[in-house]
Amino acid sequence: xxxxxxxxxxxxxxxxxxxxxxxxxxxxxxxxxxxxxxxxxxxxxxxxxxxxxxxxxxxxxxxxxxxxxxxxxxxxxxxxxxxxxxxxxxxxxxxxxxxxxxxxxxxxxxxxxxxxxxxxxxxxxxxxxxxxxxxxxxxxxxxxxxxxxxxxxxxxxxxxxxxxxxxxxxxxxxxxxxxxxxxxxxxxxxxxxxxxxxxxxxxxxxxxxxxxxxxxxxxxxxxxxxxxxxxxxxxxxxxxxxxxxxxxxxxxxxxxxxxxxxxxxxxxxxxxxxxxxxxxxxxxxxxxxxxxxxxxxxxxxxxxxxxxxxxxxxxxxxxxxxxxxxxxxxxxxxxxxxxxxxxxx
Numbered sequence: 189x190x191x192x193x194x195x196x197x198x199x200x201x202x203x204x205x206x207x208x209x210x211x212x213x214x215x216x217x218x219x220x221x222x223x224x225x226x227x228x229x230x231x232x233x234x235x236x237x238x239x240x241x242x243x244x245x246x247x248x249x250x251x252x253x254x255x256x257x258x259x260x261x262x263x264x265x266x267x268x269x270x271x272x273x274x275x276x277x278x279x280x281x282x283x284x285x286x287x288x289x290x291x292x293x294x295x296x297x298x299x300x301x302x303x304x305x306x307x308x309x310x311x312x313x314x315x316x317x318x319x320x321x322x323x324x325x326x327x328x329x330x331x332x333x334x335x336x337x338x339x340x341x342x343x344x345x346x347x348x349x350x351x352x353x354x355x356x357x358x359x360x361x362x363x364x365x366x367x368x369x370x371x372x373x374x375x376x377x378x379x380x381x382x383x384x385x386x387x388x389x390x391x392x393x394x395x396x397x398x399x400x401x402x403x404x405x406x407x408x409x410x411x412x413x414x415x416x417x418x419x420x421x422x423x424x425x426x427x428x429x430x431x432x433x434x435x436x437x438x439x440x441x442x443x444x445x446x447x448x449x450x451x452x453x454x455x456x457x458x459x460x461x462x463x464x465x466x467x468x469x470x471x472x473x474x475x476x477x478x479x480x481x482x483x484x485x486x487x488x489x490x491x492x493x494x495x496x497x498x499x500x501x502x503x504x505x506x507x508x509x510x511x512x513x514x515x516x517x518x519x520x521x522x523x524x525x526x527x528x529x530x531x532x533x
Contacts, residue, residue: 220245228278250279264396266389270433273385277438289439290315293340293377302327303337312439316341343377345384345404345440346370349432353446358421358456363388363446365430367411369404381405383435388415391427421456424448469495474502479527483520491517501525 213219226233227246233239257272274285283291288303289312295303306327307315315323315337324334347367354362365386387399398415417428427447434440468489471480490498493510494517501508501521512518 220249224249224279228282228284230282246279250276253279261385261396261399264399265394266387266396266431267393269385269396270431273433273435274438277434277436280436281438283438285438287438289344289437290337290340292437293343295336295340296333298329299327299333299336302329302333312341312344313346316344316346339372342372343374344371345378345382345434345437347432347442349430349442349444351430351444351446353451355451355453356416358454359419361417361419361451361453363398363415363417363428363430365413365415367402367413367432369409369411373406375406378404378406382437385431385433385435386413387431388417389429389431391425391429393429397428419448419453421453424451424453464496466495468492469498473498474524476528476531478531479524482527483524487520493517494521497521498524502528 213222223238223242223245227242233242253272253276257269257276260268260272278284281292288300288308290303291300310326318326318334318338320334320338321331322334323337324331327333327337348370350366350368352364352366354364356362367384367386382404384402384404385399386402388397389395390397397417400413400415402411402413404411419425426449427445430444430446432442468491470489471483471487473490474480493512497508497510498521500506501510502524510518510521
């Protein structure tokens with residue numbers, strides 16, 4: 189039997205799982221779809237060949253979806269990344285995204301049945317705010333069962349996000365995000381670390397503007413992240429969205445909608461100095477032989493940034509602010525200015 193081969197008796201039992209890929213069992217895609225749904229739904233399969241096929245499909249399907257997720261994130265596809273992340277976690281957890289999130293904990297069957305039957309409309313945060321007695325009554329069980337639900341609800345990854353907008357220029361906006369942990373840490377449940385994704389997406393929810401991967405550990409209470417995004421000053425976007433998604437837990441995500449309609453950005457500034465078309469100036473332009481002798485062994489010509497600024501810095505008394513990347517020669521200019529001050533002033 190091939191990897192995707194199915195027997196007719198088992199197909200009949202699997203057809204009621206959900207929508208089947210177009211073409212049904214007559215195509216490899218349809219067979220893989222059914223096997224993957226059977227794996228996620230925890231369907232019992234007695235056929236030995238199908239057991240091997242399901243394990244093969246689930247193992248490779250999880251890897252392929254994770255690879256697609258990396259591609260989607262690298263290409264800044266926000267909506268695609270969200271869908272692939274849910275699909276990946278569904279295979280890893282063998283749980284559908286619409287199932288109760290507390291099914292990811294080891295709970296008794298009667299507790300899970302009570303949650304699905306009587307507490308399906310309650311969120312995990314609402315369950316965590318109740319008492320053990322209230323939870324026991326909610327699922328039509330006793331306080332001991334309610335205590336197990338309460339412990340799981342408080343250990344379910346939940347956070348509180350706050351943000352602060354800081355305009356940097358007419359077209360640059362910094363978003364400072366603070367994530368506060370709201371769940372109880374358990375080494376048996378969470379291990380040594382809990383990875384999360386945090387990104388800022390555009391108002392269409394299609395493009396990731398900035399992305400960061402964060403890690404909660406047992407001693408971590410607050411995480412801080414900063415994003416700098418570009419804002420068109422002539423036509424700013426109406427909003428952006430901050431999305432926080434767990435890398436391993438289904439349902440452990442949050443988002444903040446940030447309206448930018450009332451955001452006041454700095455006015456466009458035209459005070460920047462024009463770049464002069466100058467060749468690289470030699471060291472002799474300093475006109476100070478004593479200083480030239482100090483730097484002649486390691487410096488013959490000034491680079492582009494030094495050429496643009498050396499005259500104003502050395503031969504004028506005006507105040508200057510020089511901002512440039514690392515390794516562009518700012519320290520050399522500072523040393524020249526210090527020696528100039530010591531030798532001639």
